[in-house]
Amino acid sequence: MTHSILPDYSVTASFATENAEDSSDDDLDSLPEAFPSAADGLLSEASLPGAASSGGAGVGAPLSATLPESLAGERLDKALAQCFPEYSRSRLQAWVEDGRVTLDGEAAKVRQKVAGGEAVLITPAALPEQLAFAPEPVPLEAVYEDATLAVFNKPAGLVVHPAAGNWSGTLLNGLLYRYGQAAADLPRAGIVHRLDKETSGLMVVARTLVAQTDLVRQLQARTVKRHYAALVWGRPPQRTVVDAPIGRDPRERTRMAVVPGQGGKPARTRVVTVASAEWEGSPVSLVLCSLDTGRTHQIRVHLSHLGHSLLGDPLYKPRHKRPVLPGEFARQALHAWRLGLIHPDDGRFAHWQAPLPDDLRQLMTTLGLDFDFSTLPDSLDDFFPA
Structure with missing residues (x-):
């Protein structure tokens, strides 16, 4: 039996509306709204979506009605749609087919009159969204873990937070399974930033409310150092800074x-090209990026803009x-x-590294790109352009 034990995590529209294709990559825009005082957000169980169903796994509060005489002769699914207009006809049909609807105590059929x-x-x-915030044994690779925080190496394909199209099997579900009530007591189970579904790599998660407050403030102050490796088409400048505001594309809102x-928010990315090659006549490069925002x-967006x-x-x-691309490589590199x-x-100050995953290393090898990450200094402050 699944019981709801969590506070309400749907604290911001921008976080709550991430979709299956593109959750936000280190999206810090909504952090102030997500943690307005960095100490609240612990709401009662009754505030959780689906809290009414916590008494039984997958069961909502019963609905009852008496069919009006005026509906005589109508098919059941049509009659139900008129009596319960708050639910779609397809959902009502599914409930009938699942044996969740009775007429005068007898199991109903969709097409019966x-x-x-x-x-x-x-x-x-x-x-599905009512069962989203439940513990699940999602495999998580911990790079570092103590009583205050944990750093995970997220694989490509793993969604960070439940949302439309991905109501289960997310990083948040895995955190609830791994840490139990301690994670349930934290807003968003300790999550303070995100990566796109198909972006791999390091994420930090808080394990206490004090740590979560501190990490959110560090992210807002831009003191968290986030460095990425990307494979791109062409040969970008060896060292460059992209300082260009980002906002919703007015021509394509997705x-x-x-x-x-004023339509964009300040955004700054520092880029260094460390290797280049050619694939079937087209240049390709490995670049390292440092986020200032x-x-x-x-x-x-910034590399595409370049x-x-x-x-x-x-x-x-x-x-x-x-x-x-070789091997039908099909995610952003x-x-x-x-x-x-x-x-x-x-x-x-502490830092962690996660080697390139197998799919990226294999892609680099096939493309003829080579770079030894171990040659980089411990401090990258002077490595990237100012």
């Missing part, structure tokens, strides 16, 4: 874009036709390979 006057009882199935004027899809879209990116495609921050407990 009604006589009018029957007593209808519906036992609704809980909606995308972000460089938007001049954390806008939605920032690296993908004319150097990420390999495999389905949303920010190159302006010109490019050759098919982006990996959060290094993360640094001030530890909330002792004030020491």
